[in-house]
Amino acid sequence: MSNGTQGRVHPCGIQTAWTESMNVSEAVAAVAHGFALKPIGFILVFFSPAYDAVDLSNSLAVAFPGVAVAGCSTSGGISPAGAIDRGLVVIAFPQKGFRIFSEVITLIDRIDMDDVAASVRSLCNCLDQHQTKAESCQRFALSLIDAFANAEEKVVSAVAWALNGIPLVGGSAGDDLTFRGTVMLHGDQIHTNAAVLVLVETDFPVRIFKTDNFEPMTRRFVVTAANEDERRVYELNAEPAAVEYATAVGLDPVHLTPMSFAAYPLAVKIGGEFHCRSISRLDEDGSLVFFCAISEGAVLALTKPRDIVEAMQAELSRLNETLGGLDLVIGFNCVLRRLDAESRQVQPSIVNLYRKFNVVGFETYGEQYLSMHLNQTFTGIAIGRGKKLDLVRASDELDSSAERT
Incomplete structure (x- = not known):
């Protein structure tokens, strides 16, 4: 060729x-x-x-x-x-x-x-x-x-x-x-x-x-404000979504990047098994947009990677x-x-x-x-x-x- x-x-x-x-x-x-x-x-x-x-x-x-x-x-x-x-x-x-x-x-x-x-x-x-x-x-x-x-x-x-x-x-x-x-x-x-x-x-x-290669940690987030049609989360635990997430992973919100989201995905428990709900991007208003459907009231677990x-x-x-x-x-x-x-x-x-x-x-x-x-x-x-x-x-x-x- x-x-x-x-x-x-x-x-x-x-x-x-x-x-x-x-x-x-x-x-x-x-x-x-x-x-x-x-x-x-x-x-x-x-x-x-x-x-x-x-x-x-x-x-x-x-x-x-x-x-x-x-x-x-x-x-x-x-x-x-x-x-x-x-x-x-x-x-x-x-x-x-x-x-x-x-x-x-x-x-x-x-x-x-x-x-x-x-x-x-x-x-x-x-x-x-x-x-x-x-x-x-x-x-x-x-x-x-x-x-x-x-x-x-x-x-x-x-x-x-x-x-x-x-x-x-x-x-x-x-x-x-x-x-x-x-x-x-x-x-x-x-x-x-x-x-x-x-x-x-x-x-x-x-x-x-x-x-996959992630496992849940003890840290949990409740989605308290979201636009489900846009897969957009405004608040986690009644705090601005980006701020709450960044605090949990030890970063300043302005430094959140796709690499951050890749390193620390979130997961939801369905039928006894955790499945990732990854963040695609941070928008200017501080909201987090997800790759998967997300709804108000959902409980998300912070995860850490395995090899x-x-x-x-x-x-x-x-x-x-x-x-x-x-x-x-x-x-x-x-x-x-x-x-x-x-x-x-x-x-x-x-x-x-x-x-x-x-x-x-x-x-x-x-x-x-x-x-x-x-x-x-x-x-x-x-x-x-x-x-x-x-x-x-x-x-x-x-x-x-x-x-x-």
């Missing part, structure tokens, strides 16, 4: 490529030229918000005529070569061994649950009509969601319910922490205020997963053993996890894990797992090397997750 583009072919037939080239047409052409295996059945594209999305869509249509495409803007790409600050990551699924259908859900800020359920069921029906005779094939769903619609919780809840047991995993689109807006790509169309759902059936062993490398190593090693070797991991990593890893100078060790376990994906403004929208988490789908299929996920894990939600 040229133009600084790198890639590889995986035993399952999926091809991956990544580039930091900012010339859209050259980057796409180089990626397409490097894909040796044909025919390609479906393409996932994770791209820099600095790209002109229309130019990208047009270039993809030229390079991959007749191939279905889905993707979104990011706050950085993920590849075995490491985190990509610009450019794009492309995942090409072969026609053999994978059956894939996708749909775009529009106007998600005023989502109609019945319409979403109908769209999901239509996708499932398409897959049913193309299902192979193999009894051991497995299904999973990928979600890509516009973070600025503030609708992930509603979208994930509606989609997960309609999927009727098919496991869901995904990420919210990003825009390099500029907070101006994200872009969704589906077919030859560009969307905002939208979500893309990709439904996959495969002959290969797969498992969805999530991992991020150790936690991720343990989860990927477990998946590697369970699936008889990892062929590919499509991952969705909260951008705050990368900032935290960089501040602790352990990002090179994270990159080594990407390389060792063939991780590709993007850095997000939120992560989806089953029926939950999460923060400061790494979620993903692990694809095994063998053709002897294991279960999609451990039944105990799914059962307990279903009970919590």
